[in-house]
Amino acid sequence: MPQKKIAIVGGGISGLTTAFYLEPWIDRGHDFEIDLFESSDHLGGKIHTLRFDNGVVMESGAESFLSRKTAAIELCDLLGITQDLRGTRPDTKKTFVWHGEKMHRLPDGLSGFVPGDMNALKSTTLLSAFGKLRVGLDRFLPASKSDDDESLARFISRRIGKQAYQRLVQPLLCGIYSGDGDQLSLAATYPELRQLEKEHGSLIRGLQNRAASTTSEFPPFVTFPTGMSQLVESVSAKLQHTKISLEQPIKKISTIGDQYLIESDDQNKTYDIVVLATSARQSSTMVSDLNAKLSTVLASIPHVSTATVNLLYDAKAMTHTLDGYGFVIPSDQQNGLTAVTWTSSKHFDRVPERYKLIRGYVGRARAELDCSLSDQQIYELLEPELQRTMGIDIPPLEIRVTRWPHGSPQYTMGHCDRLAQIEDQLKQLPGIFLTGASYRGVGIPDCIRNSKLTADEIVSFTNQKSSA
Numbered sequence: 001m002p003q004k005k006i007a008i009v010g011g012g013i014s015g016l017t018t019a020f021y022l023e024p025w026i027d028r029g030h031d032f033e034i035d036l037f038e039s040s041d042h043l044g045g046k047i048h049t050l051r052f053d054n055g056v057v058m059e060s061g062a063e064s065f066l067s068r069k070t071a072a073i074e075l076c077d078l079l080g081i082t083q084d085l086r087g088t089r090p091d092t093k094k095t096f097v098w099h100g101e102k103m104h105r106l107p108d109g110l111s112g113f114v115p116g117d118m119n120a121l122k123s124t125t126l127l128s129a130f131g132k133l134r135v136g137l138d139r140f141l142p143a144s145k146s147d148d149d150e151s152l153a154r155f156i157s158r159r160i161g162k163q164a165y166q167r168l169v170q171p172l173l174c175g176i177y178s179g180d181g182d183q184l185s186l187a188a189t190y191p192e193l194r195q196l197e198k199e200h201g202s203l204i205r206g207l208q209n210r211a212a213s214t215t216s217e218f219p220p221f222v223t224f225p226t227g228m229s230q231l232v233e234s235v236s237a238k239l240q241h242t243k244i245s246l247e248q249p250i251k252k253i254s255t256i257g258d259q260y261l262i263e264s265d266d267q268n269k270t271y272d273i274v275v276l277a278t279s280a281r282q283s284s285t286m287v288s289d290l291n292a293k294l295s296t297v298l299a300s301i302p303h304v305s306t307a308t309v310n311l312l313y314d315a316k317a318m319t320h321t322l323d324g325y326g327f328v329i330p331s332d333q334q335n336g337l338t339a340v341t342w343t344s345s346k347h348f349d350r351v352p353e354r355y356k357l358i359r360g361y362v363g364r365a366r367a368e369l370d371c372s373l374s375d376q377q378i379y380e381l382l383e384p385e386l387q388r389t390m391g392i393d394i395p396p397l398e399i400r401v402t403r404w405p406h407g408s409p410q411y412t413m414g415h416c417d418r419l420a421q422i423e424d425q426l427k428q429l430p431g432i433f434l435t436g437a438s439y440r441g442v443g444i445p446d447c448i449r450n451s452k453l454t455a456d457e458i459v460s461f462t463n464q465k466s467s468a
């Protein structure tokens, strides 16, 4: 096989796993030279654990991943770290919704964010009697015959009612996408829910059948004792043939003959293959000279700015019991804060007993965080909200704010068409590949699955080129 020079731009989980799944092909006879460029001073992107000398472990980005989507577990198996995975603490398994100036326990038996068990709804104070009846009506309503895409809000409200959507589903959705359900596309975010409606004539029946047929040896959400960065560290430790350059922001990509020129501050290099494992927004800037249409479509995928705020407290001074995993806040009840995780109650091994750790989330679609605010100003957005919802009026020992400017991709209505347009433009740019959270799944398992597919596509591409 002739040598192929490959540049991977972005050292988040998508860029790293693209390299990880490409490397074994080198032993199978592919002469790949792989360079990975990361703009920041560390790998991991939105997976970034902060570890302190006092034994405190804080997540600034992702805190766990879904085990049902198997790509991440399969990766852990290959890395030999599956035995390190930990589920959330079973003794505190309760989540709350802040509604009407009160905490309401989220019903058990939610399948994702939709009730899969009608019995569990009986005791919840979150929905009115009418709201509960309306959820149950899902079993009797016919499936829609239209194959047109619809918003998540419309689909869920159509099946289980507006109240359940607003009080139950919307705040949980906001936690996943920082998104607005009226704008998010069902086809791009949860096509399987529409499939369940079609196949079972009822969303709830479909979810019950799915739950009965899926078994997993893992708890639904898993993480690592030393934090999510363990995944990043394990992948990067296994990379033997990839040259990683940190603090190398790539500015532009252009063509030179049938190769691509990658420009950074201090070097220009040519490659046969370029993988952009950066957000669509970041990639849009890099390809603006290469293909203006591609750049425009990429820029049209919205990305919302948010922040996480880790707050460490003296356990003795903490007035709230923190008995649970935390709470979410429906958008009509919010004043900046979208959710709070009671981290030290939700996960094992996060803090020594003398501390309590919680994490607040600010910013979402239609109420984005202004990332120019200082740490103190962002904390001041939170402080009155923590007092209102949890009665916390003690100062934290430590405040760690992490901004995620344009960090949450939004799969809004039309997202699938935008993906098709991107594919169309890429046909004119053989050797350019896009992967990452902006396209076909924001969760870590989806990013890993898509990057593995990207590695496979690169191998097919090089096979075709060498046989042509």
Ligand SMILES: Cc1cc2nc3c(=O)[nH]c(=O)nc-3n(C[C@H](O)[C@H](O)[C@H](O)COP(=O)(O)OP(=O)(O)OC[C@H]3O[C@@H](n4cnc5c(N)ncnc54)[C@H](O)[C@@H]3O)c2cc1C
Residues within 6 Å of the ligand: 009, 010, 011, 012, 013, 014, 015, 037, 038, 039, 040, 043, 044, 045, 046, 047, 060, 061, 062, 063, 064, 065, 066, 248, 249, 250, 251, 277, 278, 279, 282, 286, 307, 308, 404, 407, 408, 435, 436, 437, 438, 442, 443, 444, 445, 447
């Ligand atoms: C606050 C938060 C919490 C989350 N929680 C969870 C969770 O609990 N579970 C879950 O499954 N998912 C979670 N997610 C989503 C998930 O973490 C991300 O979708 C995923 O990690 C994205 O990985 P990525 O590699 O595609 O992108 P990124 O992690 O964004 O990586 C892209 C990398 O490219 C680099 N880069 C950008 N521009 C350039 C350039 N010009 N040149 C070189 N490098 C560049 C960036 O510095 C970055 O390191 C969360 C996301 C956020 C923001």
